[in-house]
Amino acid sequence: TLNQELQNILSTKDLRIVNLKGAKTNPEGFGKLIISLNQGKGFLQVNNMxxxxxNQAFQLWVTVNGGVVSLGVFNPKNKQQYYPFSIPELSNKKTTIFFLTEEPSTGSQKPSKKVILTGKLM
Incomplete structure (x- = not known):
């Protein structure tokens, strides 16, 4: 279940937390990414969205090798608090930037200019 997956990540040695801060379009918003780089999995948690x-949804992105990779599309209409995602291999990166954008509910090939939250993994 979702709770078991979250507990597995929370109990890993390589647990990383990325604090997400509201962008200009959503200054009151905030959230967290709870990530296990070894497992290649994480959870998105958001507030004040x-x-x-x-026909809109949120899409999570990460910068990888000078490009941008989608980590998934999340629909905030349901009352789910944690949204699971898979993450590419990031171990040799100095600083990795994550950002959440507003996109069509089907997702986008590249991020829109409407950034909602941003955060860095150092």
């Missing part, structure tokens, strides 16, 4: 249109 803007209301989304019917």
């Amino acid at each position: 803007p209301k989304m249109g019917i």
Whole structure:
């Protein structure tokens, strides 16, 4: 279950937490990424998010090798608190930037300019 997966990540030696801060479009928003780099998995947790249109969703992105990779599309309309995602191999990166954007509910190939949250893994 989702709770078991979250507990597994929370009990790993390589647990990393990335604090997400609200961008200009959502200064009151915040959240966390709970990540196990060894397992290649993580969870997104968000608070004070803007209301989304019917055909809108949030999409999580990470910078990898000078490009941007989508980590998934998340629909905040359900009451779920933690959203699971898989993460690419990041172990040799100095600073990795994560950001959450507002996108069509089907997701996007590249991020829109509407950034909601941002954070760094150092």
